[in-house]
Amino acid sequence: MIERKQIFIGGRWIDSTGTGTITVVNPATEEPIATVPRGSVEDVDRAVQAAVKAFVSWSQSTVEQRTEVFSSLARLTEARAEEITRTIVSELGYPSAWVAKSQTAGAVDELEIIAQCLREISWVEEVGTTQVRREPSGVVGAITAWNAPLRSIISKAGAAIAAGCTVVCKPAEVAPLTAFIFAEIVAEAGVPEGVFNLVCGTGPEVGEAIASHPLIDMVSLTGSVGAGRRVMQLACESIKRVHLELGGKSANIILPDADLERAVSDGVGDALRNAGQVCGGLTRMLVPRERLAEAEAYAVRKAESYVLGDPLNPETTLGPVATAAARERVRGYIRSGLEQGLRMLTGGPEAPDGLPRGWYVKPTIFSGDNSSRIAREEIFGPVVVIIPFDDEAEAVAIANDSIYGLAAGVWSADAERARGVANRLRVGRVRINGAPIDKRGTHGGFKLSGVGREWGRFGIEEFMEYKSVIG
Numbered sequence: 001m002i003e004r005k006q007i008f009i010g011g012r013w014i015d016s017t018g019t020g021t022i023t024v025v026n027p028a029t030e031e032p033i034a035t036v037p038r039g040s041v042e043d044v045d046r047a048v049q050a051a052v053k054a055f056v057s058w059s060q061s062t063v064e065q066r067t068e069v070f071s072s073l074a075r076l077t078e079a080r081a082e083e084i085t086r087t088i089v090s091e092l093g094y095p096s097a098w099v100a101k102s103q104t105a106g107a108v109d110e111l112e113i114i115a116q117c118l119r120e121i122s123w124v125e126e127v128g129t130t131q132v133r134r135e136p137s138g139v140v141g142a143i144t145a146w147n148a149p150l151r152s153i154i155s156k157a158g159a160a161i162a163a164g165c166t167v168v169c170k171p172a173e174v175a176p177l178t179a180f181i182f183a184e185i186v187a188e189a190g191v192p193e194g195v196f197n198l199v200c201g202t203g204p205e206v207g208e209a210i211a212s213h214p215l216i217d218m219v220s221l222t223g224s225v226g227a228g229r230r231v232m233q234l235a236c237e238s239i240k241r242v243h244l245e246l247g248g249k250s251a252n253i254i255l256p257d258a259d260l261e262r263a264v265s266d267g268v269g270d271a272l273r274n275a276g277q278v279c280g281g282l283t284r285m286l287v288p289r290e291r292l293a294e295a296e297a298y299a300v301r302k303a304e305s306y307v308l309g310d311p312l313n314p315e316t317t318l319g320p321v322a323t324a325a326a327r328e329r330v331r332g333y334i335r336s337g338l339e340q341g342l343r344m345l346t347g348g349p350e351a352p353d354g355l356p357r358g359w360y361v362k363p364t365i366f367s368g369d370n371s372s373r374i375a376r377e378e379i380f381g382p383v384v385v386i387i388p389f390d391d392e393a394e395a396v397a398i399a400n401d402s403i404y405g406l407a408a409g410v411w412s413a414d415a416e417r418a419r420g421v422a423n424r425l426r427v428g429r430v431r432i433n434g435a436p437i438d439k440r441g442t443h444g445g446f447k448l449s450g451v452g453r454e455w456g457r458f459g460i461e462e463f464m465e466y467k468s469v470i471g
Helices: 041-058 063-079 081-092 096-120 149-163 177-188 203-212 225-236 260-271 289-303 324-339 392-400 415-422 456-461
Strands: 006-009 012-015 020-026 031-038 124-127 130-136 139-143 166-170 196-198 218-222 241-245 251-254 284-288 343-346 364-367 383-389 407-411 429-432 464-470
Touching: 006 041, 006 177, 020 081, 031 177, 041 139, 041 166, 041 196, 041 203, 063 081, 063 096, 063 149, 063 177, 081 096, 081 149, 081 177, 096 149, 096 456, 139 149, 139 203, 149 166, 149 177, 149 218, 149 456, 166 203, 177 196, 203 218, 203 225, 218 225, 225 241, 251 260, 251 392, 260 284, 260 289, 260 383, 260 407, 284 289, 284 392, 289 343, 289 364, 289 383, 324 343, 324 383, 383 392, 392 415, 407 415, 415 429
Parallel strands: 139 166, 139 218, 166 196, 218 241, 251 284, 251 407, 284 383, 364 383, 407 429
Antiparallel strands: 006 012, 006 196, 020 031, 124 130, 130 464, 343 364
16 A cells, blocks of 8 residues: 655645545555545645745746756656556556556656747747737646546646746546656756645545635646536636636547548547547547448457456556446446447446456447437447448538537548548547647647647647737
């Protein structure tokens, strides 16, 4: 058992004023692996006061100083890669080989990108007789996600610090342990006291205290639509800026001239990342009606190729979902698909064979239409629905017929045709023919998928204000 007994405020590890603890459970074994302090409203206030004090000097730091800090953070994170990978595997049950590449190396990559992008920002621009300056927003509250625990901290707290802000960070209760490692790295890198502060705790207590604190200038959340609404309600009392990265129900449009087998296989793979616990996963697969049977066969073959089991076993390719409650929610969606008459091609709500322990869910493929619950609501589990269309216009209409607008995929032998379809989609990101995601671009969406963007220089600029100096 790991016991984290302190929180990180003002550059020091100090005792929380909260009296309780939060237990972290390994979803592959269902056994407790750690406890962390259950922080309090008073802890948040202490962290905010430290951040306010640190903002005075950090906001005036140079681009060169910040660039050096992020280069150092990248190297120190890389040096602890093995520990970080083990920690994420134990918190979330993701297969270790995948964690090492996507989560740990991905975190190092994002820190390096921040260091590079700092040099690309136009900090001062001359417009006639006006000097338009970009300046940090102030003290930022960062409420981060559990499904990419370290990368979420970097996307929010990292980008805000790069902009010249100071941060109070609340990691997710499900997977808080890498946040403590990052705080240690921040201290080792020589980041000034109070620039990054860590208070773990629950959403209703610590999260709401952050969103409502009058001295926090901006709050950034990755979470559910319900959590986003609550943050906006609390933030509006003090007119805070709000950045929200919320849910998705993303469509993967496979046009008639596409390589169907490759497109279907890639699409299922994208949807089942993190055991389907990804907001941008392509969970609605749109295929030409005349090729529906082929697409179904390819999707089943891909889904059934996954090996569920011990995340430390190199042969494992799919882990459990994060909590017992998540498992029951996902199974409930699978049952609703069956109750609504959709054809289940593979998978199901039963526990996978040979896995009596762990919160595992079978990779499940349905064939149906866009009106069912599983086609309209975010499941956050390994479930995909295949939806047929008759022509390109209908495919675009189905893809846009969603309360979300986070991501999409388009497949065609004609890249220009694919881009034309992409330009008609109301989403924040479109991958053409399975192109890898470039984290120098943007991450964020339209509609209920949120407000604002992360990644690259755009993510840094999200935490800035404009100031005009005339004359």
